[in-house]
Amino acid sequence: MDLLKSTEITKAEEAMSLKLFDLTGKRALVTGSSQGIGLALAKGLAEAGATLVLNGRNRDKLEAAATEFSNPVELLDFDVTDHAAARAAVDEFEAKKGAIDILVNNAGMQHRSPLEDFPADAFERLLQTNIASVFHVGQAVARHMIGRGRGKIINIASVQTALARPSIAPYTATKGAVGNLTKGMATDWAKHGLQCNAIAPGYFDTPLNAALVADPAFSAWLEKRTPAGRWGQVEELVGACIFLSSDASSFVNGHILYVDGGITVSL
Template structure:
């Protein structure tokens, strides 16, 4: 019985690796950080709100008492601040082996009335942050010729819905940026992939979850007939973070209850 366990540990174990998860004080980011910690990875929590980060740190330790958890507050939309924070962390704490670019935001307004400032904010938060943090971390990974980058896309990478056209545009951009990362960096030993969640019960979707009409529509539209649970994203993240995905590159893995493949 020891052989299967040894195989799983070799293929999927993350012991000895460190993962930086942006936007990880709540929601999907926290769930992924927690899942990676349970798989053995050391965790670096990131966000702009230091109080939320402290609480997330305490919550993660409560779930995984022996976890190695640090916090690294920075604004993922600030190129210079990201570079300084990542370089300083690498110099003083060691390698970031896994990066999960999760920081993101949503704004819902009909496209004809969509405010220009909110459009710019979406671009900075959802797209530019992936570039800023991805580049800063990848430079160190390239030197080591090893690393995993996982960008969080969305079912809106493939599908549109009224009122969120700019968000849809940003998530399409993240998918293509992921392909570009893989194309540029695969030769240096990096695997750059994406996860595209469907509709999950998160703070970002709180207004939709609270809307009985929308939830009823979603249950009919999704073959799995329900909202996703954030912990259901963990398996995909562990796979893409682990040696098991050593030849998977530029891929966007949909975790969406089959909504993106059905009419």
């Protein structure tokens, strides 16, 4: 009888623990979610019970991505680098469809060039896509979250939030800014019931890194440099995203969670 009671208690505790990560009834907007990390995170949040809103500039790509979900998803095609467009799209969605409970600021780009030859226009695009978009969409969504007294904002940072490599100095600058903007969001908005955190991926096999993945010399260097000894797979970011989107992270704020196979902690 005691063993039976113990088993029942264990099952009850397990159910309570799992409920902390349950996103049923929540709606999540993921920017830049037609491919790569954004799409993988969107799928993971959907599997945890969330209703998804996919974002990108290309409607055709979004519609193609939507076919990969077993449940219906919403599509919100606007340019995250356009402050007015982001505000209008979010306000209209909230008025017509309902609350956005979770925001994942994932949209980003890369450009590689020696710093002394780095094109000024590419630098400006990096600033707008990687950092200004986090401000534009973050502010637009947070205005509604603040009124409700709750909300989750997850910004996608990078190992370049803490580290640098040749030929990507402006990208490094933008990801450092994402880390600090995340801290600023938490400082301003935690008092309103929001949790604002960041995920900093290491080197993952994504379309953004296709050229590096295809380079045997770089892959060999990365495998030696990373304690885990390999490239990351995008699905390995999902657990961190679910944690930061769920009640399990209710007292986590302004944190940058590195998911990088150990590269930032090892020389």
